[in-house]
Amino acid sequence: MMTERLFFTHDHLIADVEVLECTPREQQFAVVLHSTPFHPQGGGQPFDTGWLGDSRVLKVVQEAEHIVHYVDQPLELGITQARVDAERRVLHTRLHSAGHLIGNAGENLGWMPIKAHHWPGEGKITFIPGESAHAIDAGALQQQVNQWINADLPRHMLLEGDTRAVGFGELPVYACGGTHVQTLGQVGQVKILSLSEKKGTLSVRYTLD
Template sequence: MTERLYYTSDETEGHARVTCCIAEPDGRHAVELDKTLFHPQGGGQPADKGWIAGVPVEEVVQRGESVVHILPQPLESGEVDVLVNAATRMLHSRWHSAGHLIGYAGEQYGWQPVKAHHWPGEGRIVFAAGEYAAVPDAAALTEKIERWQTDRLVRHIEFEEGRRKVRFGELSAYMCGGTHVSSLSEIGSLDITGIKVKKGQLIVNYAIK
């Protein structure tokens, strides 16, 4: 089981211990650490990029309770330096946090977010309809989102029965294992690029600048 430091820390540099290194079928190597700053691909968010012991991390995946780092060469057991690409981390955090804001805004119109895709250039939130759901337009969603951004709401992280929850200001908390900005002021400009209803679900596409 890997300790996930990114759950509670925004640090992108640190140290860890290699606990396991196994050759993959494709010739690369799966490296496990006792603790990691790397966010694996999942939860609608792409994996972090960076280096372990100076070796590029090509993929980060979750396997059971472990976070596995895929490297082009093996590493010996022992202490190593860990460095996450800070620019990529911030980009992913901005897209993921923007998706949460769209989820909050959709809830104001009776929709419940059920699926999210926070990949840069492919932002999309899917909602299920509540009893009194009304389809909002882009301007209505944007107005609510910009108000929260203007208030510069800060991120809060909580744990409930071992499960991580993330919220901004006094907005509701979502169960979430992703990375997020520390303040909504860091997201930048958020554009709603499309809204449609398909098979009873509301689909909102978005982009950030």
């Protein structure tokens, strides 16, 4: 049975969860839950950390159909409380949402996003030119992203089975399993750091002020 991803449908950082498995693994303990608010590493976003009961969640990864939580001490099977580290989650959420906006801004100029990396200090979106690609510069991207953030566009999500699409306002949606702000004003100040073209691709590096 696939682990239910609670972060697909809500932003709660505290939840009662059911521990299904807890097995020793490499001086830690691998925990499988029926459902989880913890985002695993993947989709360009780092994993959440936090707590399961009194156990510290050190790493969260997708392994086959399960999301596995690596903790520092064993847990009993049954119900416990999950608490996601709010400061870490908020930063990742802001970075991921900013990355979507850069992707949308690039598409407006005829460039197609093909890869995204939303890690702190390493934010980068990679594009390839579409048939109608226009000249692109950091200033134009910055102005468009700022405009959408200032408009505080609301998030909307479309769920179909195990897939989810995320967008803001009337902007095109992206299929995405990551976490996102509720409205774009929560992103804060995005800073476009650099643009570089190499072998037919365009890389846009960004950070948050």
